[in-house]
Amino acid sequence: MRRVLVTGGAGFLGSHLIDRLLDNGNEVVCLDNFFTGSRENIRHLMQHDHFEIVRHDIVEPILLEVDYIYNLACPASPVHYQYNPVKTIKTSVMGMINMLGMAKRVHARILQASTSEVYGDPKVHPQTEDYWGHVNPIGVRSCYDEGKRAAETLIMDYHRQNDVDTRIARIFNTYGPRMAANDGRVVSNFVVQALQGKPLTVYGDGEQTRSFCYVSDLVEGLIRLMNTDDYHDPVNIGNPNEFTILELAEQIKEQLGSKVEIHKEPLPSDDPKQRKPDITRAKEVLGWEPTIQLKEGLAKTISYFDQALKGKIAMPRSYAGKED
Ligand code: NAD
Numbered sequence: 349m350r351r352v353l354v355t356g357g358a359g360f361l362g363s364h365l366i367d368r369l370l371d372n373g374n375e376v377v378c379l380d381n382f383f384t385g386s387r388e389n390i391r392h393l394m395q396h397d398h399f400e401i402v403r404h405d406i407v408e409p410i411l412l413e414v415d416y417i418y419n420l421a422c423p424a425s426p427v428h429y430q431y432n433p434v435k436t437i438k439t440s441v442m443g444m445i446n447m448l449g450m451a452k453r454v455h456a457r458i459l460q461a462s463t464s465e466v467y468g469d470p471k472v473h474p475q476t477e478d479y480w481g482h483v484n485p486i487g488v489r490s491c492y493d494e495g496k497r498a499a500e501t502l503i504m505d506y507h508r509q510n511d512v513d514t515r516i517a518r519i520f521n522t523y524g525p526r527m528a529a530n531d532g533r534v535v536s537n538f539v540v541q542a543l544q545g546k547p548l549t550v551y552g553d554g555e556q557t558r559s560f561c562y563v564s565d566l567v568e569g570l571i572r573l574m575n576t577d578d579y580h581d582p583v584n585i586g587n588p589n590e591f592t593i594l595e596l597a598e599q600i601k602e603q604l605g606s607k608v609e610i611h612k613e614p615l616p617s618d619d620p621k622q623r624k625p626d627i628t629r630a631k632e633v634l635g636w637e638p639t640i641q642l643k644e645g646l647a648k649t650i651s652y653f654d655q656a657l658k659g660k661i662a663m664p665r666s667y668a669g670k671e672d
Pocket residue numbers: 355356357358359360361362379380381382383384385386404405406407419420421422423424425439443461462463464518519520521522523
């Protein structure tokens with residue numbers, strides 16, 4: 349049995365990843381400081397014989413003995429990563445150093461949850477892994493973007509200098525059940541607003557684009573990357589079907605049969621204008637591509653939030669803002 353550490357395991361992606369790892373017969377240690385994650389996301393696993401949870405902040409060193417490390421700990425929603433930007437970059441840089449140090453000490457394979465944000469406001473479209481990006485180093489998104497870029501640098505240097513067995517997943521916008529209702533990202537915002545009969549808050553003119561990946565596809569991509577031997581360069585994991593934010597809003601209204609209005613709000617600074625992954629590498633190296641398209645994924649997400657808002661499922665809420 350393999351012992352797997354998932355940092356950020358009480359969060360949205362981490363909790364789905366842990367479900368799959370346990371189903372696959374692994375022993376899982378979930379490490380989380382509960383900044384944006386929630387016990388609700390992992391409550392169903394508390395009695396599982398092969399699951400344990402450690403409340404810990406990856407900015408501080410920790411000694412654990414594991415075979416594999418998925419490093420997902422980091423707030424991912426702009427609202428939350430900008431709440432305490434110094435803490436966000438510390439999480440990406442000091443947290444990465446601590447996890448790489450652990451990987452080096454116990455000879456564990458380590459996968460970093462990097463992001464499409466390393467491409468910034470991209471001038472190359474769709475984004476390929478060899479594009480170096482167009483990132484503002486001093487803007488309000490920099491704590492996240494530059495933190496994740498520095499984490500990639502650290503990974504590559506630990507690999508070259510110390511022969512650590514590393515993987516880098518560049519994750520594009522992912523959505524699905526267990527996002528916190530107050531997460532602040534666009535899919536959960538729109539779905540919750542539409543279910544509550546409130547106007548959908550579109551930032552800017554809504555012509556900016558994103559490509560949305562359903563969570564089960566994303567988890568499959570992460571696991572395949574971890575299990576691929578001897579591949580250390582970054583791999584884009586995302587769904588290449590691209591939509592404007594207005595198209596997303598209209599799609600959600602249509603699926604709900606809702607007539608709520610669209611309320612335009614100011615565009616946050618440095619908001620990328622377009623984003624779409626080139627997934628040629630993921631197809632070639634991992635034999636992976638997404639299987640769930642937006643309509644189907646939204647139906648599952650809408651059903652989840654509908655149940656959660658009616659109190660039929662315990663709803664994770666982010667505690668962001670209550671801890672540093
Ligand atoms: P999330 O906010 O739901 O989960 C992040 C988890 O990390 C939470 O449980 C939080 O409490 C924990 N955490 C934050 N800082 C920590 C710290 N210092 N020490 C320990 N735990 C800490 O976000 P998510 O969507 O599940 O994202 C998971 C990872 O994937 C993040 O690293 C994020 O940058 C990356 N990612 C996500 C997306 C996406 O669209 N969901 C896209 C690109 C990258």
